Amino acid sequence: MDFVFFFVFSTMKPLYNSGSEVIIMMGKPKNEDVRNQVQFVCLDELVPQDHLLRKIDAVIDFNFLRQLVRPLYADDTGRPSLDPVMLLKLPMIQYLYGKRSMRQTIKEIQVNVAYRWFLGLDLTDNVPHFTTFGKNFERRFKGTDLFQQIFEQILNQCFEAGLVDPSVLFIDGTHIKAAANNKKYRKQTINKVATYYHDDLEKEITTDRLHHGKKELTPGKEAPKQVEQKISQNDPDSGWFHKGEHKQVFAYSVQTACEKHGWILDYTINAGNQHDSQAFEAIYRKVKHYDPLAIAMDSGYKTPAIAHEVLQDGTKPIFPYKRPMTKPGFFKKHAYVYDEHYDCYICPNDQILSYSTTNREGYREYKSSPKVCRTCAMIQQCTLSKNHQKVITRHIWQDALDECEDIRHTLKWRAWYDLRKETIERIFGTAKEDHGLRYTNMRGREKMAMKVGLTFACMNMKKLAKLRAK
Numbered sequence: 001m002d003f004v005f006f007f008v009f010s011t012m013k014p015l016y017n018s019g020s021e022v023i024i025m026m027g028k029p030k031n032e033d034v035r036n037q038v039q040f041v042c043l044d045e046l047v048p049q050d051h052l053l054r055k056i057d058a059v060i061d062f063n064f065l066r067q068l069v070r071p072l073y074a075d076d077t078g079r080p081s082l083d084p085v086m087l088l089k090l091p092m093i094q095y096l097y098g099k100r101s102m103r104q105t106i107k108e109i110q111v112n113v114a115y116r117w118f119l120g121l122d123l124t125d126n127v128p129h130f131t132t133f134g135k136n137f138e139r140r141f142k143g144t145d146l147f148q149q150i151f152e153q154i155l156n157q158c159f160e161a162g163l164v165d166p167s168v169l170f171i172d173g174t175h176i177k178a179a180a181n182n183k184k185y186r187k188q189t190i191n192k193v194a195t196y197y198h199d200d201l202e203k204e205i206t207t208d209r210l211h212h213g214k215k216e217l218t219p220g221k222e223a224p225k226q227v228e229q230k231i232s233q234n235d236p237d238s239g240w241f242h243k244g245e246h247k248q249v250f251a252y253s254v255q256t257a258c259e260k261h262g263w264i265l266d267y268t269i270n271a272g273n274q275h276d277s278q279a280f281e282a283i284y285r286k287v288k289h290y291d292p293l294a295i296a297m298d299s300g301y302k303t304p305a306i307a308h309e310v311l312q313d314g315t316k317p318i319f320p321y322k323r324p325m326t327k328p329g330f331f332k333k334h335a336y337v338y339d340e341h342y343d344c345y346i347c348p349n350d351q352i353l354s355y356s357t358t359n360r361e362g363y364r365e366y367k368s369s370p371k372v373c374r375t376c377a378m379i380q381q382c383t384l385s386k387n388h389q390k391v392i393t394r395h396i397w398q399d400a401l402d403e404c405e406d407i408r409h410t411l412k413w414r415a416w417y418d419l420r421k422e423t424i425e426r427i428f429g430t431a432k433e434d435h436g437l438r439y440t441n442m443r444g445r446e447k448m449a450m451k452v453g454l455t456f457a458c459m460n461m462k463k464l465a466k467l468r469a470k
Helices: 032-036 052-059 063-072 084-096 102-111 113-119 132-141 146-160 198-211 276-290 304-312 370-374 398-408 411-422 424-434 445-469
Strands: 168-177 185-191 226-232 239-241 249-259 264-271 294-296 316-318 337-339 344-346 352-358 363-367 391-395
Touching (some): 063 132, 063 146, 084 102, 084 113, 084 445, 146 264, 146 445, 168 276, 168 424, 198 352, 249 424, 249 445, 264 276, 294 411, 304 316, 304 398, 352 391, 411 424
Parallel strands (some): 168 294, 294 316
Antiparallel strands (some): 168 249, 239 249, 352 363, 363 391
16 A cells, blocks of 8 residues: 655744734544544553552552451452452542542542553453442451551551651641531540559659658549540540630541651541540550650640650650740749759749648649738739638659750750651641541541551552652
8 A cells, every 4th residue: 555645835924913922723623433433552551651650559569468358358268359459459549639438439430541550450340339348348357457557568668668767756646527417416424534654653652752751642432533525426436626716526536656757657546535645655655666766746745744754765755835824913833943952942922832742643732831921912923812822733743844844945856846847747737638638437436547547558658659759
């Protein structure tokens, strides 16, 4: 067959408008029959070379997924299942791109060539039903630590790449709105849970009282303290959260630890009404094996117990300044000087507040003389007590907080605290804006652990893929 080529040269000059822009002729629509054409294409060629999923597939070996789930499948009985690697990649796509639900994710996979390529599906393969992963979670994955293991396996690949440096850690918590109706709840009175450091504190209290010539405290015979809480009828595992001007909602609290380059090292899931200082123990136990030099935390963790524990482990806790919660018009606590040698406080009028006792909460009580205070000209700025006696409390672990203040004023460690906005706070912002972690449609702590674990695994995965691609 002979081919004839025609070359047409135009002698017409291009037309310019007053703005010296070339005027382009309007293009004609293509023949609609192109929609029905049969073409031979390679799926790999349809995915751009710089696509994120291609970068992830190049650096992450997903064969570990098959090894993790092997004990959850039968070896020689039952019908063949879907490829477990493809099954677990479905929620990864959902959380990697911040899809609202698995139903929406499946709809996207049906028309997205890159998603099909990542899952190993060709253009004609049927996409699994959106309930497939949910049923497998309930029947097979529920009650296991599979998603924690997936997170750890991907984190290990980041460590193997030599990109993670856990010498300084950053710990903080964020709240995720639960899938619960704020008006459907019941009020329940429960016993207040003892703090995790209760036993150590009791020993310290006994030692301190004996040192001051006091008797040991008898075991408390009073009834345990009770608190009233709102329990959601939709999701009892969530907690009623309100802070400042925030909207009051049922939520989950996610405690997270990362290192100085922004790699997420671990996480815990808690009810939204649990304070950061109470949730600290679980996340700290998970990351303390890294033996960090310092841990930067916000003021929510600035308690004597946390400062004492972290310093005992040879790590420096970096806390911010916390404004004293003193009523307006009264002397702040720092106006009363503590004399360590004589174990007493000196008030702004140079009067002594002597040691009185150590209470069950671990606070030493220092009291003034009512006779002296009654005629003091500064009493209106000091106390309004009816017996004209000023009482100052000092925790038996206050020395640890004082050491934290010295750390805070050190330029080296203060610079590390300033990196919080570039590490842990940026992680929370990215997770909520780009990965759908601002709220959840999951109910129950276990499903939330799955969602958070896979989301953080995807964030580490994306970070690793982009860095290795360079």
